[in-house]
Amino acid sequence: MAAIRVTAPGGDYDILIEPGLLRRAASWGLRGRVVVITNTTIAPLYGESLARQLDAAVLTMPDGEQYKTLETVAELYAGCVSAGLDRGGTVVALGGGVVGDTAGFVAATYMRGVRLVQVPTSLLAMVDSSVGGKVGVDLPQGKNLVGAFKQPDKVLVDPETLTTLPEREWRCGLAEVIKHGLLADPELLEMASCSQNNTQQAAELVCRAVQVKVDVVQQDPFEQSIRAHLNLGHTFAHAVEQVSSYRWPHGEAVGVGLLAAGRLSHKLGLCGTDLTEQIETILQIVQLPQRLGNLDPELLYEAMHTDKKWQNGNSRFVLLRGVGRAEIVKDVAPEVIIATLKELQ
Ligand SMILES: NC(=O)c1ccc[n+]([C@@H]2O[C@H](COP(=O)([O-])OP(=O)(O)OC[C@H]3O[C@@H](n4cnc5c(N)ncnc54)[C@H](O)[C@@H]3O)[C@@H](O)[C@H]2O)c1
Ligand SMILES: [Zn+2]
Known part of the structure; x- marks a missing residue:
C-alpha cells in the first residue's frame, strides 16, 4: 500500500x-x-x-x-x-x-x-x-x-x-503518465510500457505518476504559475480534438501533442533530437499515435487561436529544454508552428 x-x-x-x-x-x-x-x-x-x-x-x-x-x-x-x-x-x-x-x-x-x-x-x-x-x-x-x-x-x-x-482508455491515460514523466520523472517513461493487468506494476506506475501532479499542485494550487506546465502537449491536443470534431480521444491527442511540443522545442533550439526521438519511441511502444494523419495544419493552427490559454491570440506553449525542464514560451512565429504540424502529417 x-x-x-x-x-x-x-x-x-x-x-x-x-x-x-x-x-x-x-x-x-x-x-x-x-x-x-x-x-x-x-x-x-x-x-x-x-x-x-x-x-x-x-x-x-x-x-x-x-x-x-x-x-x-x-x-x-x-x-x-x-x-x-x-x-x-x-x-x-x-x-x-x-x-x-x-x-x-x-x-x-x-x-x-x-x-x-x-x-x-x-x-x-x-x-x-x-x-x-x-x-x-x-x-x-x-x-x-x-x-x-x-x-x-x-x-x-x-x-x-x-x-x-477498456484498453484504449488505458493507453489514453498513459499519455498523461508520459507527460508527467517528461515534466519531472524520467523513470516513468520506462514504466509506462507495463501491462494494465499487472496490478502490482500498475500500482507503482500510478503512485509515481500521481506524485508528479501532487508536487505541482502543492506548489501552485490555483494555477498562477507552474501548474501551467501540466498543459504540456495540450495546446496541440485541444486543436486536434477540435479539428477532428472530437473523433480523436483526448489521450491520443495528448500523445501526438507531446511529440509536437518536443519537435517545436527542438525547432526553437531548446533541445536536441534525442528528446524528440525518445518521445516518439515511447509513443510507439505504448501504441499511441505519432502522426496527425489527414488533419490540416492550417486548421489546427486556427483552432489554437481560440485556446483560452493564449492571451489575445498570442501563442503560449509549454516546451521542454529536456526531461524535467519545462518552460513557457510565448509569441512563437506562426510559420514555425505550422512547419512543426506539417512535419507530423
Ligand atoms: N479535474 C481535473 O483536473 C481534470 C484533469 C484532467 C481531465 N479531466 C476531465 O476528465 C475527463 C476524462 O476522464 P477519463 O479519461 O477518465 O474519461 P471517462 O470518465 O469518460 O472514462 C473513460 C471510459 O472508461 C470507463 N471506465 C472508467 N473506469 C473504468 C473501469 N475501471 N472499468 C471499465 N470501464 C471504466 C468510463 O465509464 C468511460 O466509458 C474529461 O471530462 C476531462 O475534462 C479533469
Ligand atoms: Zn489531459
Missing part, C-alpha cells in the same frame, strides 16, 4: 493506492449519510457492491463526456435530496474523470458543500483528474466552462479496477 499526503488550501488529504481497497470499503471510515455517484458502466462493475458495503444510496449518470453537464448536475442534486444527504454527509465519486468532475461539482455546491471522496477507476482519473481540486462541467459553448475548486477528503485508488478499463 502507498499513501501520499497532499497539502492543499482548505485542508490536507491522503491519496491511498492499494489493490483490493474497493472490497474493504467498510473500513474507510466515512461519516454521515453517504451517496455514491457513478455511471451506468461502473455501477454494475463496482458501484452496487460499494454502496452495499457503505450502506449508501447510488446515483447513476449516463456514461460519456456529453453528460458532464448542468442538466446531469440538477438530476444529481434531486437524487441527493431524495437520498437524504445533508450537510454532514459524503459524496463518493466512483468512476473516470467525467464522473469525478461532475460528482465533485455536486459535492462542492450541494448545500454549499459536502465532503467528497474521490474513487478514480480510470488511469487518467487516478493520475490526473482526481487530484488537485478542480471540479466542474461543460457548457454547450465549451468544455469545463463552469466549475469550482473542491479538495477531496481523500482519494482512494484501487488499481485492480484497471483490469476492466
Whole structure:
C-alpha cells in the first residue's frame, strides 16, 4: 500500500493506492449519510457492491463526456435530496474523470458543500483528474466552462479496477503518465510500457505518476504559475480534438501533442533530437499515435487561436529544454508552428 499526503488550501488529504481497497470499503471510515455517484458502466462493475458495503444510496449518470453537464448536475442534486444527504454527509465519486468532475461539482455546491471522496477507476482519473481540486462541467459553448475548486477528503485508488478499463482508455491515460514523466520523472517513461493487468506494476506506475501532479499542485494550487506546465502537449491536443470534431480521444491527442511540443522545442533550439526521438519511441511502444494523419495544419493552427490559454491570440506553449525542464514560451512565429504540424502529417 502507498499513501501520499497532499497539502492543499482548505485542508490536507491522503491519496491511498492499494489493490483490493474497493472490497474493504467498510473500513474507510466515512461519516454521515453517504451517496455514491457513478455511471451506468461502473455501477454494475463496482458501484452496487460499494454502496452495499457503505450502506449508501447510488446515483447513476449516463456514461460519456456529453453528460458532464448542468442538466446531469440538477438530476444529481434531486437524487441527493431524495437520498437524504445533508450537510454532514459524503459524496463518493466512483468512476473516470467525467464522473469525478461532475460528482465533485455536486459535492462542492450541494448545500454549499459536502465532503467528497474521490474513487478514480480510470488511469487518467487516478493520475490526473482526481487530484488537485478542480471540479466542474461543460457548457454547450465549451468544455469545463463552469466549475469550482473542491479538495477531496481523500482519494482512494484501487488499481485492480484497471483490469476492466477498456484498453484504449488505458493507453489514453498513459499519455498523461508520459507527460508527467517528461515534466519531472524520467523513470516513468520506462514504466509506462507495463501491462494494465499487472496490478502490482500498475500500482507503482500510478503512485509515481500521481506524485508528479501532487508536487505541482502543492506548489501552485490555483494555477498562477507552474501548474501551467501540466498543459504540456495540450495546446496541440485541444486543436486536434477540435479539428477532428472530437473523433480523436483526448489521450491520443495528448500523445501526438507531446511529440509536437518536443519537435517545436527542438525547432526553437531548446533541445536536441534525442528528446524528440525518445518521445516518439515511447509513443510507439505504448501504441499511441505519432502522426496527425489527414488533419490540416492550417486548421489546427486556427483552432489554437481560440485556446483560452493564449492571451489575445498570442501563442503560449509549454516546451521542454529536456526531461524535467519545462518552460513557457510565448509569441512563437506562426510559420514555425505550422512547419512543426506539417512535419507530423
Ligand atoms: N479535474 C481535473 O483536473 C481534470 C484533469 C484532467 C481531465 N479531466 C476531465 O476528465 C475527463 C476524462 O476522464 P477519463 O479519461 O477518465 O474519461 P471517462 O470518465 O469518460 O472514462 C473513460 C471510459 O472508461 C470507463 N471506465 C472508467 N473506469 C473504468 C473501469 N475501471 N472499468 C471499465 N470501464 C471504466 C468510463 O465509464 C468511460 O466509458 C474529461 O471530462 C476531462 O475534462 C479533469
Ligand atoms: Zn489531459
